[in-house]
Amino acid sequence: MSANGRTTSRVVHEVVAETLIAYGTECLFGLIGDANLFMVDSFVKNKDVRYIAATHEASAVLMALGYAQRTGRIGVATITHGPALTNAITALAEGAKGSIPLVLVCGDTPPDNLQHLQKINQRELIAAAGAGFIELRKRETVAEDIATAFRKAQLERRPIVLNMRVDLQWEPCDVVPTKLRMPETRALVPASEDLDEALGIIAGARRPIILAGRGAASADAREALVKLARQIEAPLATTLKASGLFEGEPWNLGVFGGLSHPATVDLIVQSDCIIAFGASLSRHTTEQGSFVRGKRIIQIMSRPTDLASNVVPTIGLVGDAALMANAMCDMLQAADIEPSGFAVGEPPQRDSIIEQAASKPKALPTGVVDIDFALARLNNATPPIRTLVTDLGRFVTTAWLAFPVTAPENLIHTVNFGAIGLGLSQAIGAAIASAGEPVVMVAGDGGFMLGGLSEISTAVRENLALIIIVCNDNSYGAEHIQFTNRSMNPELSMIGSPDFAAIAKAMGAAGVTVRSEADLDVACHAISNLSGPLLIDLKLDANHIPMR
Known part of the structure; x- marks a missing residue:
């Protein structure tokens, strides 16, 4: 009650938060700024939901994409306006190309402030990324507009950006969200x-x-x-x-x-x-x-x-x-149709391709390990029920073969747009959804430096059961291949990677550097005793990474 005895109205940012929760948002990924900080503050006051703070706007969107893939539900994220949105465009394109349902609550500048430093045509940026756009029109339509965003995300199977202007957020709003009902999408069998x-x-x-x-x-x-x-x-x-x-x-x-x-x-x-x-x-x-x-x-x-x-x-x-x-x-x-007889008798044996390759590890220079042998050992140390996330690089097919999964939701696909650096953030989203079940994330050193280092802090803060394996050959692999295939000097593709295990330790995670079979034993022991994020830095030879 206010001092004069009249009921105090809620405001728009409070109703946005309430509506997200009413529509099933149990976990919100985000990075706060001028245009979404009050909404996030309202969201976290509810004790039954979780807010995961990212260090970069693209990471917030990617975490929601990983969460959506792991759970089969709509991922939800929030960022502020202008450069926050431009930072997140690659992540939105990844979600659009991967047909992953997502609602991104994105702030926007006031329409009457034409000189606002962060003003940009957000609708056109979002369209260029392949995502959808819904405007939060006015205080009376808050719940309706959010419902439209959720329905479109589900039905169109892509990210939908809910554009939330900052000037609306402190307006009085007494809208009460109703239950969100999704249309039935299971088409009937055609009679044709x-x-x-x-x-x-x-x-x-x-x-x-x-x-x-x-x-x-x-x-x-x-x-x-x-x-x-x-x-x-x-x-x-x-x-x-x-x-x-x-x-x-x-x-x-x-x-x-x-x-x-x-x-x-x-x-x-x-x-x-x-x-x-x-x-x-x-x-x-x-x-x-x-x-x-x-x-x-x-x-x-x-x-x-x-x-x-x-x-x-x-x-x-x-x-x-x-x-x-x-x-x-x-x-x-x-119609009494006879069976084909194709799948009868003893089924074919499918021994692990990586296990076979690992049975005869390559003779390599001192200080590096054979990728097949190393990943096979690490797979055997990891529980069979786990989630696999891969970044993109020439190691990726080997990783998919080395770490088989037992259900589709346990494979998080991050390469729909062909971008490197999208793995760790999606792995964090998947780990949030996995309730303590281990998540294995395999990345290259170039991709990890592009999109992984800063979010180690998020994994540590949330104490995630996350095993990060960096395939560290000191190069951008695809470019190294193109140079060497033409008998050219690959020096431009060599990047001189840092000590990832030391960085992980400095940020509060566990870290193991693997240069030998003895180091692999240490890494396997660390997996068996996993109590939080673990980074394994596999030292590899850029000239001995198989392309499958």
């Missing part, structure tokens, strides 16, 4: 000639393979696809982003694409039909089209536009993966 033709193709296939992408990575989709695979006797495979979906199934072929095991490649070559659920069939999955050439392709996607992105399928169907697979099972059973 295309579905009938697809069933005919499946019925006639002698060597079908069922392929699941990230769009079919849910528990109900897994159950339905396994049921269909058993019914038609087809092996199961996944794209990289859906890794681990069929863990435990005897005819699980693992990843379909450039990272396929040789035994999986043999069966892909033999196959005559690929039934792809929620997989975009990118050039990485299809090995530049060679894995699908001459085969009949049935592709099922939840959005019509996704059927026109890469390979042209024989039949393209729009529908939910689980609903479609269950309908196919029922219709094939009703």
Whole structure:
């Protein structure tokens, strides 16, 4: 109550915070500034939510992207205006290209202050990054505008920026947020000639393979696809982003694409039909089209536009993966279709490619270790139930092979935009979501210096179960390869990396430098006794990093 006895109104920044919480925001990632500090202050006064402060605006957005991938929920972040937004553009582009739902509450300057030092056309910047834009219009529409941002993030599968002008934030506002209800997005199975033709193709296939992408990575989709695979006797495979979906199934072929095991490649070559659920069939999955050439392709996607992105399928169907697979099972059973006989008997053995390579470590100069051998040792020291995050570099395929995951949500993909330096922040977001389950983050030295060093402090402050492995070859790997492939001097690609383990220790984390097998023993022991962030600095030879 005010001194005169009248009810004191809440103000806009308080209602924004209340609405974020009412709409399910349990964790907010951010960096405060002029245009969002009061909203964040209102948010943290609620004891049932968590605020994670980043040291850079891009990191705040990336943390929310990692959190969204790990949880399957909408990530939420907040930054201020102007340079804060320009700092975050690469992170927004990563989220847009990766189809990751995110709401970014972004401050903006007052419209009447044309000389404001940080004034910039934020709408155009956001559009250029591929993200969506929603304006917080006025105090009466706070809850409505935030609801629109959440719905668009979910339905459009991309970051949506909620533009929050600083001049609105102290205006009186008595809006009460209502429950947010998301529209049903599981499309019904179409009754069409295309579905009938697809069933005919499946019925006639002698060597079908069922392929699941990230769009079919849910528990109900897994159950339905396994049921269909058993019914038609087809092996199961996944794209990289859906890794681990069929863990435990005897005819699980693992990843379909450039990272396929040789035994999986043999069966892909033999196959005559690929039934792809929620997989975009990118050039990485299809090995530049060679894995699908001459085969009949049935592709099922939840959005019509996704059927026109890469390979042209024989039949393209729009529908939910689980609903479609269950309908196919029922219709094939009703037609009394005989199984193919392709996935019968003893399934192929898929020994770890990295373990095989590590069994014969390369003879290298003193002071460096073999990357295959080192990552295999570190994998064996890490609990099998963990989350893997990788930055981008020539080490990345080796890391994906070295640290297999048991479920799609345990692989955080950070390379949708082809940018280095996005790994550690997304790993922090994933670790916040993992409730103490370990997170392994593998980065190169160049990428880690670009986007990792400062956020070690965040990992330490939150005491995260985070294992950071820096593949330190003192170079920018892709550029080193281009120079050496042309027999040119690679000196320009050499960067003289610092002592990362010492830096980690100085910032409060544990650190181990690995130059030998004895050092690897120390690193493995540190993993076994993990009690907070741990950085392992792998010293590698730039001339001996395999490209897979």
